[in-house]
Amino acid sequence: xxxxxxxLSIKExxxxxxxxxxxxxxxxxxxxTRQVIVKDIAILRAExxxxxxxxxxxxxxxxxxxxxxKVIAVSHKTDEMEEELKxxxxxxxxxxxxxxxxxxxGEIKGMLMIKNLYDVDNFLYNINKYKAEPLLILTGGVxxxxxxxxxxxxxxxxxxxxxxxxxxxSE
Numbered sequence: 001x002x003x004x005x006x007x008l009s010i011k012e013x014x015x016x017x018x019x020x021x022x023x024x025x026x027x028x029x030x031x032x033t034r035q036v037i038v039k040d041i042a043i044l045r046a047e048x049x050x051x052x053x054x055x056x057x058x059x060x061x062x063x064x065x066x067x068x069x070k071v072i073a074v075s076h077k078t079d080e081m082e083e084e085l086k087x088x089x090x091x092x093x094x095x096x097x098x099x100x101x102x103x104x105x106g107e108i109k110g111m112l113m114i115k116n117l118y119d120v121d122n123f124l125y126n127i128n129k130y131k132a133e134p135l136l137i138l139t140g141g142v143x144x145x146x147x148x149x150x151x152x153x154x155x156x157x158x159x160x161x162x163x164x165x166x167x168x169x170s171e
Contacts, residue, residue, distance in 0.1 A: 020057030
């Protein structure tokens, strides 16, 4: 299989999949190394394909036609992260990302794609497993999240719950 056909195969696998695909799994399926997959993903992105890398693998986001999204500004301590994330998903929100403003690098964005309590637990497990620091430590707790919900009422409920907990940065 030549490189063009391989990239087409990667694109088709990601478009058909409902869950992220690990680089090493794609590599095994296509008979190449993981590094070749990383390079192919970079080329596909450069060609304009919307492929995101999550901790669980690569994915092409499905267009949620009837959903609404809002970027919210929040601030809290590291030990309040679990409560923040669970509050959002409990009300039916999906946390697409976390964004912080770094003084040297500018905007740093991490794709989360957290949509339920299992995802929250898995994210926190991986933070602990890899002894990783959450991005909010770079900014004293201040960060942004892109929240996706089925409608504006759900978004408002999420924002109100986060306000009650003191996490929302006032407008």
